[in-house]
Amino acid sequence: MTFTVxxxxxxxxxxxxxxxxxxxxxxxxxxxxxxxxxxxGRRTLEGEAAETAAxxxxxxxxxxxxxxxxxxxxxxxxxxxxxxVRAALVDFQRAFARRAGGAVLDxxxxxxxxxPEAEVKLFVTASAExxxxxxxxxxxxxxxxxxxxxxxxxxxxxxxxxxxxxxxxMKPAEDAVLLDTSTMDIPTALAAAIAEIERKx
Ligand code: C5P
Numbered sequence: 001m002t003f004t005v006x007x008x009x010x011x012x013x014x015x016x017x018x019x020x021x022x023x024x025x026x027x028x029x030x031x032x033x034x035x036x037x038x039x040x041g042r043r044t045l046e047g048e049a050a051e052t053a054a055x056x057x058x059x060x061x062x063x064x065x066x067x068x069x070x071x072x073x074x075x076x077x078x079x080x081x082x083x084x085v086r087a088a089l090v091d092f093q094r095a096f097a098r099r100a101g102g103a104v105l106d107x108x109x110x111x112x113x114x115x116p117e118a119e120v121k122l123f124v125t126a127s128a129e130x131x132x133x134x135x136x137x138x139x140x141x142x143x144x145x146x147x148x149x150x151x152x153x154x155x156x157x158x159x160x161x162x163x164x165x166x167x168x169x170m171k172p173a174e175d176a177v178l179l180d181t182s183t184m185d186i187p188t189a190l191a192a193a194i195a196e197i198e199r200k201x
Contacts, residue, residue, distance in 0.1 A: 003028070003102040004117070005197060006110035009124035010159050010170065011073070012131035012138075014181040014189060018124055019106040021190050026197065031096045033107035033114070034076065036089050038067040041075030050079040054088035070139065070146065070154055077158045080108075081165040090114065108162055111173035119200045122193055123172035126182035128155050 005022060009015045016032060023030035039061040043053035066072065079085050086109075093114045097103050105114065111121035126134075132152035139146050162170040172178060177196050179189045 001102065002098050002100065003119050003201070004097045004115050005102075005104040005120045005122070006115050006118035006173070006176075007104060007106040007122045007124060007193075008108055008110050008112070008170065008172065008176070009106075009122075010108075010126075010128075010131065010162065011155060012135040013124045013126045014134075014179075014186050015106045015124045017186055018122075018179075018190050018193050019104050022193050022197065023104040025194055026102055028102035028104050029096070029099055030104045031093065031106075033089075033093055033105055033110065035062045035067060036092070037076035037080045037085075038072050039064070040079045040085060040089075041077075042067060042072050044079055045071070045075050050082055051084045051088070054079070054085040057089070057092075068142075069144070070151075073158065074154070077161045081161065081167065083167045086167055108170035109168035111176050112171060113168045116173065120197050121173045121176040122179055122196065123176040124179045124181060124189065126180060128152065128159065130182040131155055 005028065007015050007019045019030055036057065039057055040050055040053045044050050093105060097105055097115045111118055129152065132148065132155045135155060136146065136148050136151040139151065179192055181189050
């Protein structure tokens, strides 16, 4: 059986938490596609060309524990505008989506570009302020030194770059179900996601 759940949306909207919980609930595999762009972005910080890094990406690159920094996130959103980088990462994502037993992929363009045929498409969003506050608490809990203002500016800058790019801009698919987590807590959003998947199974 193949069954694909596409979960898109901006940074810190709750996508990751919902995707992991949905995958655990249904026993599906989960791919956080942001890690692919982060891994490429990190390699560019070491001086490598983005296109080469994307073509040569290995699974070990996705397992590094230094991919979750604000610096790598910015580098990821910069390489993510390059059409050749996105093209080099398509096959890996599509193969993952079709693996037996069901898959959840979260990102920005899963429902629109990577898996337009996904059985379920969700777009998880929240206001920039709510998302920045969540990300600020997450980063400071991990001991990273930052300010609320810096995190909000970073969230806004990445949102704009992700939504305005020419190739695969972040946007809800026409048939995506919207979950706004600024007006709904994560457990409520998760319950809505599970109900939507059960309806399509
Ligand atoms: O989701 P995450 O914050 O880890 O993503 C990092 C960056 O990777 C995003 O800001 C976006 O530019 C890019 N990305 C993308 N398409 C995806 C997933 C992530 O362009 N499917």
